[in-house]
Amino acid sequence: MRKILKVAQREYIETVKTKTFLLSVFLTPLLVGIMLLFVGRFDGGVGGPQPPRTITVLDLSEQVAEPLTAVAAEYNASRPDRQIRFDVLEPPENPDVRIEDLKQQVRRGEIDALVVIDHDVLDDGDGARYYSFARTVADLEMYEKVYRLINEAVVTRRFEAQGVSPEIVSRLQRSIPVEQIDLSSKVEAQRDMPVMILVPFIFVFLMFTGVFGVGQGMLTSVIEEKSSRVMELLLSAVTPFQLMSGKILGLVGAGMTLMAIWGAGAYLVGAAMVVSDVVSAAMMLYFLVYFVLGFLVVSSLMAAVGAACNTLKEAQGLMAPLTVGLVVPMAAWFYIAQHPNGTFAIALSFIPPITPMVMVIRLAADPELAAGQIAATIGLLVVSVPAVMWASAKIFRTGILMYGKPASIRELARWIRYR
Structure with a gap:
C-alpha cells in the first residue's frame, strides 16, 4: 500500500503542476460563465439586438x-x-x-x-x-x-x-402578466428559464471535461513512460498492479481537486442565480460520487489502452469506441434533460462508462429523480469499478513491457484470460 501511495503522490504532483491542469482550473469556469452571460443577455441566443x-x-x-x-x-x-x-x-x-x-x-x-x-x-x-x-x-x-x-x-x-x-x-x-413561480425550490422565486435549460449541459460538460480530460492524462503518461523506457525502471521497484493503481489514485486526487474548485464556484453561482435547488449541496455530492466512480472506470480503461500501445497515434484506434461512447451523452444532453425519466435516458443510465454523465444530466433536469434509480446506478458503478480494474490490470501487466505492433481487441481479450 505504501508503494501505491508513493506512486499516487508522484502522479498527483506531476499532474497538478502542468500548464494544462492550471489552465483548466480557470478557463473552464470562464467558458461556463461566458455561456451563462450569453444566454442571460440574448435569451437563448437569438433575442439580442439585430440590424433592421x-x-x-x-x-x-x-x-x-x-x-x-x-x-x-x-x-x-x-x-x-x-x-x-x-x-x-x-x-x-x-x-x-x-x-x-x-x-x-x-x-x-x-x-x-x-x-x-x-x-x-x-x-x-x-x-x-x-x-x-x-x-x-x-x-x-x-x-x-x-x-x-x-x-x-x-x-x-x-x-x-x-x-x-x-x-x-x-x-x-x-x-396580463403571469409571473412564473417555481414551487420545487425551497424559496419561491422566479426562474431564468434559459439558464435553467443550460444547467444540465453545464453539469455534463464539467463531468466530461473532468473524466475524459483528466483521464487522458493516464493514457499520455503511460505511453510516454513506456516509450522512454522509464516504465522499466519503475517496474523494478513496484509491481504492474501497484503502478497502475497508484497512477489511477493520483489522477483521482487531481480530478477531485479540480471538481472541488469547480463545485464550490458552481454552488456559489447557483445560489446567486436562484437555481440553488438544482446546484444544491446534494447535487454536488451526487456529482462527486459519480465523478469518482466514473473516473475510476474510464482511467482504468485508458491505462489498459496505454499499456497496449507504443504511441498516441496507435492508441487512437483502441480509444475510438470509448470516445464515441462518452460523446453520446454530450450529443443527447438536451433530449435527456427534456425527458429525464424517459426510456432512452433510463437505458443509457445503466451503461457503466457513460452512467455518470447521463445521471448528472437527469439529476440537474429533475432534482426529485427516483432514489431507487440513483441507488441502482451507483451500485452498478461500484460493481463495475473492480471488474474493470481487474481486466485492465491483466492487460496492463501483459502489455506494459511489450513493444512493436500494437495489440488488437482480440489480443486484449486473450490477455485478460491469462492467469
Whole structure:
C-alpha cells in the first residue's frame, strides 16, 4: 500500500503542476460563465439586438398593407433594437411574373424576404406566402414575427369591415402578466428559464471535461513512460498492479481537486442565480460520487489502452469506441434533460462508462429523480469499478513491457484470460 501511495503522490504532483491542469482550473469556469452571460443577455441566443430587416410585401388583396404597416410601427416602437420594415409594392398587372422575379431577388440576397398576400385573404379563401432564403437562426425566427404581424393586420381589417373598432377589441383582449413561480425550490422565486435549460449541459460538460480530460492524462503518461523506457525502471521497484493503481489514485486526487474548485464556484453561482435547488449541496455530492466512480472506470480503461500501445497515434484506434461512447451523452444532453425519466435516458443510465454523465444530466433536469434509480446506478458503478480494474490490470501487466505492433481487441481479450 505504501508503494501505491508513493506512486499516487508522484502522479498527483506531476499532474497538478502542468500548464494544462492550471489552465483548466480557470478557463473552464470562464467558458461556463461566458455561456451563462450569453444566454442571460440574448435569451437563448437569438433575442439580442439585430440590424433592421426589410420585408417586401406584395398585397394582391389591396386591403392588408395599410394595417400591416400600422402594426409594424407599433412593434418597432416597442423593439427599437429589432426593427422590421415593410416595403409595400403596387399590385402588378401580371402577378405571377412579378412574384417569380421577386423570388429570384430573395435568392440573390437583394431583399431579405418576400410576403405575398392573396386576393381573398379576408374571406378565409386564401392566405399569404412568406419567401425567404434562411441563412441563420435569426432568419428562421423572422418568419414567426412576420406571421404574427400579418395575422394581426388581417384581424384588424376584418373588425373594421364589421364596423367594430379594433382599439376596443385590442383593449378587451389585452393580456396580463403571469409571473412564473417555481414551487420545487425551497424559496419561491422566479426562474431564468434559459439558464435553467443550460444547467444540465453545464453539469455534463464539467463531468466530461473532468473524466475524459483528466483521464487522458493516464493514457499520455503511460505511453510516454513506456516509450522512454522509464516504465522499466519503475517496474523494478513496484509491481504492474501497484503502478497502475497508484497512477489511477493520483489522477483521482487531481480530478477531485479540480471538481472541488469547480463545485464550490458552481454552488456559489447557483445560489446567486436562484437555481440553488438544482446546484444544491446534494447535487454536488451526487456529482462527486459519480465523478469518482466514473473516473475510476474510464482511467482504468485508458491505462489498459496505454499499456497496449507504443504511441498516441496507435492508441487512437483502441480509444475510438470509448470516445464515441462518452460523446453520446454530450450529443443527447438536451433530449435527456427534456425527458429525464424517459426510456432512452433510463437505458443509457445503466451503461457503466457513460452512467455518470447521463445521471448528472437527469439529476440537474429533475432534482426529485427516483432514489431507487440513483441507488441502482451507483451500485452498478461500484460493481463495475473492480471488474474493470481487474481486466485492465491483466492487460496492463501483459502489455506494459511489450513493444512493436500494437495489440488488437482480440489480443486484449486473450490477455485478460491469462492467469
